[in-house]
Amino acid sequence: MFEKLLKISIILALIVVVLGAYTRLGDAGLGCPDWPTCYGQLIVPDVEDGTKLEGYERPLESIKGWKEMVHRYAASLLGLVIFVLLFLAIKGKAKHPQSLGLPAFTAFFVILQGAFGMWTVTLLVHPGIVTTHLIGGFFTTILLTWLLLNQSRPPITYKHILKRHKLLLMAVLFILGVQIILGGWTSTNYAALSCGEEFPKCLGAWWPEMDFIKALYWGPIGVDYEYGVLENPARAAIQIMHRIGALITALLIATLIYSFKTYHHLRGNLTLIGGLLLVQIILGILNVVLSIPMAIATLHNAMALLLLLSIITLTHKVFKMPLGQH
Numbered sequence: 001m002f003e004k005l006l007k008i009s010i011i012l013a014l015i016v017v018v019l020g021a022y023t024r025l026g027d028a029g030l031g032c033p034d035w036p037t038c039y040g041q042l043i044v045p046d047v048e049d050g051t052k053l054e055g056y057e058r059p060l061e062s063i064k065g066w067k068e069m070v071h072r073y074a075a076s077l078l079g080l081v082i083f084v085l086l087f088l089a090i091k092g093k094a095k096h097p098q099s100l101g102l103p104a105f106t107a108f109f110v111i112l113q114g115a116f117g118m119w120t121v122t123l124l125v126h127p128g129i130v131t132t133h134l135i136g137g138f139f140t141t142i143l144l145t146w147l148l149l150n151q152s153r154p155p156i157t158y159k160h161i162l163k164r165h166k167l168l169l170m171a172v173l174f175i176l177g178v179q180i181i182l183g184g185w186t187s188t189n190y191a192a193l194s195c196g197e198e199f200p201k202c203l204g205a206w207w208p209e210m211d212f213i214k215a216l217y218w219g220p221i222g223v224d225y226e227y228g229v230l231e232n233p234a235r236a237a238i239q240i241m242h243r244i245g246a247l248i249t250a251l252l253i254a255t256l257i258y259s260f261k262t263y264h265h266l267r268g269n270l271t272l273i274g275g276l277l278l279v280q281i282i283l284g285i286l287n288v289v290l291s292i293p294m295a296i297a298t299l300h301n302a303m304a305l306l307l308l309l310s311i312i313t314l315t316h317k318v319f320k321m322p323l324g325q326h
Contacts, residue, residue, distance in 0.1 A: 002094040005085055006148040012078040013141040014305065019071040020137055021301035024187060025294060029125045030226055031064030033057075035118045038069050075117060078140075079110045085147070096151050106143040113140055124224045127188040134184040138305055145309050149316040161318050165259055169318060172249075172256050173311055179245040180304050186242045190228035192292050194235035199288045200243070202236055210237035246284060253277050253311075269314040276307040 023029060032038035039045050039053045044065035047053070051060050088094065089103040116133040123129050186192055195202035202208045214230060215237035223229065230238075254277075257270045283300040290296065 002088045003151045005081060006144060009081045010144045010148060012081060013144055016074045016078050017137045017305055018298060018302050019074055021298050023067045023071045025297050026067055028064035028067035029120060031061060031068035035121045038065050044069055082107050082110045102147055110140055123221055126225050128218050130188040131184040135181060138308060141305060142312055145312055166318060168256055168259055169315060172252050173315060175249050175252050176308060176311060179249045182242045182245045183304060186238050189230055189235060189238055191235035191238040194232055194239045197289050197291055199285050202240060208236055209233045210240060212237045250277060250281060273310045276303060276310055279303055280307055
């Protein structure tokens with residue numbers, strides 16, 4: 001039951017991340033101006049759009065409200081499942097012995113993630129808070145995936161992994177993490193189309209006017225950040241950093257795949273990583289040239305998480321080597 005519930009929780013976590021992206025891309029982060037209710041109710045109020053409800057300055061937009069509330073319902077269900085997993089781990093119901101450290105930390109982290117969900121609303125979609133909330137969703141999924149991988153018997157390792165290759169894998173994991181953060185920063189600062197619909201050029205140039213100092217602007221608390229506050233040179237700098245990060249990440253992953261080609265037992269993992277990387281690059285380009293279609297933009301977020309999870313799975317296989325294998 002522990003393993004089955006873990007699989008359900010991972011699917012739920014993926015759904016929550018996708019719903020979060022859909023909510024953010026649909027400019028619905030403030031569809032409900034309060035938290036955890038929506039205009040003081042557990043469901044979106046059944047009144048005409050544009051109505052100003054008593055005590056709230058923001059007029060109701062029911063579609064945006066429902067996007068936000070469905071995301072909250074799914075996130076709450078995920079939190080409940082994670083606490084059930086912790087209870088089962090305490091009761092020793094895991095198929096393979098499971099220390100309580102990781103399930104307990106996952107439960108603690110999902111509470112923290114809920115707090116960031118609240119701050120996303122109460123702090124008026126501050127880019128730093130929203131990006132942290134996005135990364136928290138990714139990290140929650142990683143924790144659940146690692147728990148599930150711990151429940152599977154490690155495969156026989158046919159060849160010892162060289163130390164330099166392990167270091168390369170860690171570098172890939174780090175750079176991919178940074179690139180995902182840059183992607184979140186691009187989205188939360190509304191910088192996805194700051195270069196227009198051009199790729200690989202930006203605003204008709206290879207190196208347009210950019211402001212890298214303001215691109216990393218954190219901004220004060222209490223300002224409404226909906227639709228962004230940065231000037232276009234700063235947004236263009238964010239977009240270019242994301243593109244450069246994508247190039248570096250792609251080259252590093254390609255190097256990883258080439259370097260690991262002699263490890264025959266890892267070929268399945270490497271093929272999956274290569275395929276996901278190719279799809280992710282295509283989606284990123286289509287995002288720009290097609291002006292951020294909702295389906296492609298949401299899929300781009302989901303594919304980033306799947307690519308990260310595929311490398312996490314490879315990491316688990318490389319570092320969780322069975323005893324006696326050298």
